[in-house]
Amino acid sequence: MSLSELPLWLVLAVGIFAILGAMLTLVGTIGLVRLNNFYERVHAPTLGTSLGSGFILLASILYFSVTAQRPSVHEVLIFIFVSLTTPVTLMLLARAALYRDRMESPNARLDPDADIKSEIPGIEIREIR
Amino acid sequence: MIKRLLPYPLLFVGLVLMWVLLQQSAGIGQLLLGAAVAFGATHAMAALVPEQPKVRRLDKVLLLMWLVLVDVVRSNIAVTAIIILGHRRPEQSGFLRLPLDLRDKTGLAVLACIVTATPGSAWLEHRAADNSVLIHLLDLKSDQEWITTFKDRYETLLLEIFQ
Amino acid sequence: MSADLLFWMLTIAQILLALAMAATAYRIIRGPRAQDRILSLDALYVNAMLVLVIFGMKTGTTTYFEIALIIGLLGFVGTVALAKFLMRGEVIE
Numbered sequence A: 001m002s003l004s005e006l007p008l009w010l011v012l013a014v015g016i017f018a019i020l021g022a023m024l025t026l027v028g029t030i031g032l033v034r035l036n037n038f039y040e041r042v043h044a045p046t047l048g049t050s051l052g053s054g055f056i057l058l059a060s061i062l063y064f065s066v067t068a069q070r071p072s073v074h075e076v077l078i079f080i081f082v083s084l085t086t087p088v089t090l091m092l093l094a095r096a097a098l099y100r101d102r103m104e105s106p107n108a109r110l111d112p113d114a115d116i117k118s119e120i121p122g123i124e125i126r127e128i129r
Numbered sequence B: 001m002i003k004r005l006l007p008y009p010l011l012f013v014g015l016v017l018m019w020v021l022l023q024q025s026a027g028i029g030q031l032l033l034g035a036a037v038a039f040g041a042t043h044a045m046a047a048l049v050p051e052q053p054k055v056r057r058l059d060k061v062l063l064l065m066w067l068v069l070v071d072v073v074r075s076n077i078a079v080t081a082i083i084i085l086g087h088r089r090p091e092q093s094g095f096l097r098l099p100l101d102l103r104d105k106t107g108l109a110v111l112a113c114i115v116t117a118t119p120g121s122a123w124l125e126h127r128a129a130d131n132s133v134l135i136h137l138l139d140l141k142s143d144q145e146w147i148t149t150f151k152d153r154y155e156t157l158l159l160e161i162f163q
Numbered sequence C: 001m002s003a004d005l006l007f008w009m010l011t012i013a014q015i016l017l018a019l020a021m022a023a024t025a026y027r028i029i030r031g032p033r034a035q036d037r038i039l040s041l042d043a044l045y046v047n048a049m050l051v052l053v054i055f056g057m058k059t060g061t062t063t064y065f066e067i068a069l070i071i072g073l074l075g076f077v078g079t080v081a082l083a084k085f086l087m088r089g090e091v092i093e
Helices: A008-034 A045-067 A075-104 B009-023 B028-048 B058-085 B105-117 B140-162 C002-030 C034-059 C063-088
Strands: A125-127 B094-099 B121-127 B132-137
Touching (some): A008 A045, A008 B058, A008 C002, A008 C034, A045 A075, A045 B105, A045 C034, A075 B009, A075 B105, A075 C034, A075 C063, B058 B140, B094 B140, B105 B121
Parallel strands (some): A125 B094
Antiparallel strands (some): B121 B132
């Protein structure tokens, strides 16, 4: 199928999915700029890695499935990969940040079981029972 | 017997599927090659990790995936609203420490990934001493709602799947 | 006609992603701390990957897909290594 005879519904669907995904990713990175501290900023990139990349890869699946006239699903791999790896990196980074904040507090202790309320200045933890 | 041959059947199937997707062909040759790679990889995995996760309810896994998808969409909208509207908003985010009932290692790993992958909540640290977890929420106002979905939906579901 | 429309829509998506990359670059430069920079770097490579996926759609070739996959893999390994370095590479240990 040549590019000039693409059906309009496909063009609209692919384009809208791609723009929607890109917009969500952009909002996530705007959050990266706007939010106040590191622990808030950790939430921002997940917008791009969950639905943002989901929409763009959906657009790619649609486009290649119609133009190549066979199901093209290998984009699913990227999606699975991204959605599995981001939580891992974010958790590692968050723990590194906690560790560094603890090291900087006056009564620095490395024990993760210690009461962290007194350890990190300016951080209050709500305990749920 | 089948355990000796295939220590991780789910991983095996997943790897073969990944191979087929990467090659973009499901011919018999690629299937065999993928199976060979997956066979080697699962045995390497068995040599690394002696402990095996047990998935007890495969049907519940699908339900879990569906719930995660719904929650990801919902929290995406919520976080988008916070980022776009909330310029110079007062301190709304905060830390929570939650006690957990789930103790299975794989279950905890899955739970951590779900919590972190959904925008608006991040799993910071698990404390083994009292099996509690430190969580950061972007919107602390709706924390009670968040805790109930976390406890009722995900934790009970993962308890059913893994324990 | 419809091919033109698709081209422009995909270009708009790419411009949005380029703006997103600029935002992450701002955070990488400003910091203030190392963990903020690494977090932004992580977002930056995901955005670069998505731009490449859209390039793939524009040109109609799947080669970009492989590059995107490689960026994803290397980016993940890179961020994990940096995060690990933050935890254990401290001067005070």
